Amino acid sequence: MNFLEECIQDSLPIWESCLNTKFLKGVADGSLPEECFKGYIVDDSLYLREYSKVFAWGMIHSRDMAEIRNYYSLLSFVNESEDATRRYYLKRYGITDEEIQPLPLRPENRAYVDSMLAAARDGEGAAECMMACLPCMLSYGWIFGELIRRSPGVENTPYWPFVRDYAGNRYDAICRAWAEFTDQACQDLAPERAKKCREIFRACSLHELHFWEMSAHPREDLPTSP
Numbered sequence: 001m002n003f004l005e006e007c008i009q010d011s012l013p014i015w016e017s018c019l020n021t022k023f024l025k026g027v028a029d030g031s032l033p034e035e036c037f038k039g040y041i042v043d044d045s046l047y048l049r050e051y052s053k054v055f056a057w058g059m060i061h062s063r064d065m066a067e068i069r070n071y072y073s074l075l076s077f078v079n080e081s082e083d084a085t086r087r088y089y090l091k092r093y094g095i096t097d098e099e100i101q102p103l104p105l106r107p108e109n110r111a112y113v114d115s116m117l118a119a120a121r122d123g124e125g126a127a128e129c130m131m132a133c134l135p136c137m138l139s140y141g142w143i144f145g146e147l148i149r150r151s152p153g154v155e156n157t158p159y160w161p162f163v164r165d166y167a168g169n170r171y172d173a174i175c176r177a178w179a180e181f182t183d184q185a186c187q188d189l190a191p192e193r194a195k196k197c198r199e200i201f202r203a204c205s206l207h208e209l210h211f212w213e214m215s216a217h218p219r220e221d222l223p224t225s226p
């Protein structure tokens with residue numbers, strides 16, 4: 001088992017807990033109130049804005065152009081795929097980007113992005129940056145793959161387009177590319193640095209869990225639909 005696989009194994013029980021949150025159970029059987037999903041989409045749009053800045057720290061610590069190109073391609077995936085989906089939902093809910101950008105991140109969201117930004121800023125390089133970024137990507141691939149396997153009826157819920165995005169070949173291919181880059185970055189880490197990296201990965205998996213728990217509650221500061 002390589003370093004990243006060990007980190008994933010360590011986080012699997014946390015990802016399993018994510019799957020058992022009220023929010024994801026509601027997604028799976030379609031019972032999630034739309035107001036909760038709306039709040040999630042808003043927080044996640046704000047999250048993706050801050051997440052993009054984590055790559056900026058990765059670039060600052062880069063040692064060569066190949067590394068910078070990697071961050072550039074990760075960032076374009078976040079922007080062109082994930083953020084585009086959120087913009088689609090916001091439009092459907094009649095919420096504009098101008099309305100959400102000044103909104104605060106809810107505390108669990110803020111704590112998550114602050115910890116990723118600090119890990120990437122204070123780390124020595126790509127290993128810390130990728131340990132912070134990866135639970136976000138990999139946990140969704142695992143969670144939504146399992147969700148479909150355990151609750152195939154999700155196909156008939158309003159949340160299917162959202163779920164499908166994370167279970168397709170495209171998302172899987174992107175996750176593999178991110179994992180490959182991470183494997184290179186985490187080769188031959190000194191023991192102290194490896195320990196720190198493991199802690200970052202686990203902490204971010206826990207932040208994922210807190211994000212799902214937070215999302216079971218609607219935001220109360222959203223503009224009301226006309």
Ligand SMILES: Cc1ncc(CN)c(N)n1
Nearest residue numbers: 044047082136137140211
């Ligand atoms: C909070 C969170 N975590 C993960 C993902 C999926 N990349 C996301 N969009 N938002």
